[in-house]
Amino acid sequence: MMNSDLSPSPKHPAGPQHPVGPQHPADEEAATAADTDTAVAVDNPDGVELAPYTIPPVPAIGWDPGTSPRRRWIARGLLGAVLAVQAALSLRLLAAAHPDEAAAMVAGRQQLAHLLHGTPVTTDLVDRINGSPWLYPPLAGAAADANGIWGTRLLSLGFALITTVLLYSLTRRLFNERVAICAIAVYAVLQSTVVVGFYAAPESAAVLLVALAAWAVVFTSRRHPALVLTAAPPLALACAVAYSAAFAVPAVVALAVATARPGGRLGRAALRALPLAAATLVLLLPYGTLGRVAGWSPSHGNAPGSAGSILLSTLQWSGLFTVLAVAGTIAYARKEQMNEHDASEKDAAPTSRGRRALLGTVLTATALLVPAAHLWTGTSGALFRHLGYGMLLAAPLAGVGLTRLVGAHFRHPQLGILVWVALLALGLEQSALRYQNGPDSGRLLAVLRVHTAPQAHYLTEVDGLAEYYLGAVSKPEQWVSARAGTDYRDGAGVQHHGDDGSTAAIRDGWFTMVVLDSTAPRATDRALSDALAGSGHYRLVAQFTSPTGDSSTYKVYLKH
Structure with a gap:
């Protein structure tokens, strides 16, 4: 006969049983606020004392908030994939040299010959370069001597890929790897990025130098205030290489204020920006470049365009991206969530609402400033190149916008994929048209x-x-x-x-x-x-x- 004592009784459990709790909080805000373990009450009809079941804190994103080798290697792998996509998009653009590219190579060859052998410069194309004739043109001339137009375009591609790497590092320091990957994924497929990355023009080098200056500002934000001066040389050099880099100077200087150490007064943060602005101006003086930069406007050597055509081109080339960046700025200013700041660098970026709004506004302002300047001057010929400055600086907030769209725990990945595929399709078509846009x-x-x-x-x-x-x-x-x-x-x-x-x-x-x-x-x-x-x-x-x-x-x- 079977011993009934061996059978488990529903009224007398064999031991304390822990009910399975929910794996995730009910909403994102609850997950963000879960700083301590939460005990869950268990129904106990028999009065048996049970051990409390606790739910460990759950991060608001499906991403390891700590620093681990696995996290770093995954992020680097994704960075490499984005760089490969960007390079492939640029390398597919095959066409004869644009007049601006040809002018840069011809002037560069003569400038290089003058520097090396003292040969007189006989071409008047030097005046066509909207930048110092002694900086980018000799590089373009040397690359053209090595491998023709391909050599010069590959030089620009190298500049563009390094720019993307700096953008990733900058965004990771401001936020985290997830936002950084989203930012470069969006930036790498834009028409301006793809075209300028395979276009023999000084803007390719200038955008790289602006990225280096912005990176230096963010990198030194937690260090001695005087170290912000390391951003002055690349910023001044960017303005000398291409006068159009003046678009980005106010944003980089303001970034020094927006990324200052939290907890200090705004006046003290502003003192961090003043030396940077002064040093940039001083560095431009010895080369006689300050007056040219101050007097430069998009109308110099630029094709005319109506207000309607400028607005239409801006909407086509950067409209969706700008909407994403502005949405990210608004959402970030209203509430910081989803572990957007690296847990290992909690003080790496401002956390108060005012500072978040300042940071977002500073980074997205240039994306709106560039088309506004072209509307004011009524020119559109170089708009596709100049938009690159604004897109570079607004990309971190576009990354925030994309992560907010996807949601916690990758809740809505289809939305993020939809937006990225739309940007990719636009970049593919627009970059191809840009290389075909002109008579044979x-x-x-x-x-x-x-x-x-x-x-x-x-x-x-x-x-x-x-x-x-x-x-x-x-x-x-x-x-x-x-x-x-x-x-x-x-x-x-x-x-x-x-x-x-x-x-x-x-x-x-x-x-x-x-x-x-x-x-x-x-x-x-x-x-x-x-x-x-x-x-x-x-x-x-x-x-x-x-x-x-x-x-x-x-x-x-x-x-x-």
């Missing part, structure tokens, strides 16, 4: 090659292309930049300069060939067109219009 330069060069001869003089609004690709049949000094103007003495001995010199030379039939570009400044293009129509010396031999349907057109006029 190959057909233009074929026409120019047929009509190019030694000792002749040519006026062109398409700066750089002929000088770079037709170096075997002509010399750079034979090509006069219409954007820079012409110094010309007419038959009566009167000296003419600028646009007046170009029109006077056309009236006298001094140029053998004239090449117009509809994206040139309106006043110059109109004056040259009127002079060509009224001189009677020239006939239109070729015209090429952009296949994308915009107003970009090349016209070639040949002397009778």
Whole structure:
């Protein structure tokens, strides 16, 4: 007979039993506030004393809040994956050199030859570079001597990848690895990042230097205030390399205030920014660059554009990204949550609402400042390059916006994936169109090659292309930049300069060939067109219009 004493009785449990508690808090705020273990009451109908069951603190994100080798290696692996995607997106862009790229390479080769061998600089394309001619152009010239346009573009790609690494490190110090990965994942697929990362222009180096300056500001935020001066050299150098980097200077200086040690007065935090601003200005003075930076505007050497076209381009190229960054700024200012600050560096960023709002506003302001400046000047030609400054500085808050969208414990990963895929699709299409946006330069060069001869003089609004690709049949000094103007003495001995010199030379039939570009400044293009129509010396031999349907057109006029 079976002993009934061996059977467990429902009224007499064999021992204290611990009911299984919930694995996660009911909501994110409860998880964030769970600083101590919470005891759970257990129904005990028989009066038997049971050991309390405790729920350990659960982090508000599915991410190890401590510093561990596993966490670091996962983050580095994701960083490498993002860099690979960014490089692949840029390397797929294959096209002939843009006039701006060709101008940088031609001027760079002559500047490099002058530095190394004292060879005179004979091209007027040096004035086309919106930055110091002794900084980026020699680098572009050396890369072009090594491997042509590919060498120069690979140099820009190296700058862009290092920029992304610095952005990751900067964001990780401000927040944590999760936000940093989201920030670079968004930044790496933007049109400006993809194009400038494979575009021979000084902005590629300038954006890198701005990223280095911002990183130095954040890195020194917990250290002696004087160490913030380490950000001054790269910030000043960025302004010298490309005058457009002046867009980012106010944001980097304000970042020194926003990242100052919590608990201190705002006035003391401001004192951290004043030496940085003063040191940057002082470093620009010896090179005579301060006046050029102060007087620079987006209209310098830039194509005109209507307010509607500028707004439309801004919305297309950075609209979704800016909305994500602004949403992240608002959400972060209202409430800090989801362990967005590294647990191992609790004081790495401000935590009060006012300081969070200041930090978010500082980082996102440049994303709105750049298109506002182009609207003010009515220019759009270099907008896609200049937007990179604002996107770089706003990327950390875009990362916050993406993590808030995904939610705690990756609750809504499909939303984050949807936004990222949308940004990727836009970046793919827009970057491809950017490289196709313009008339066929190959057909233009074929026409120019047929009509190019030694000792002749040519006026062109398409700066750089002929000088770079037709170096075997002509010399750079034979090509006069219409954007820079012409110094010309007419038959009566009167000296003419600028646009007046170009029109006077056309009236006298001094140029053998004239090449117009509809994206040139309106006043110059109109004056040259009127002079060509009224001189009677020239006939239109070729015209090429952009296949994308915009107003970009090349016209070639040949002397009778």
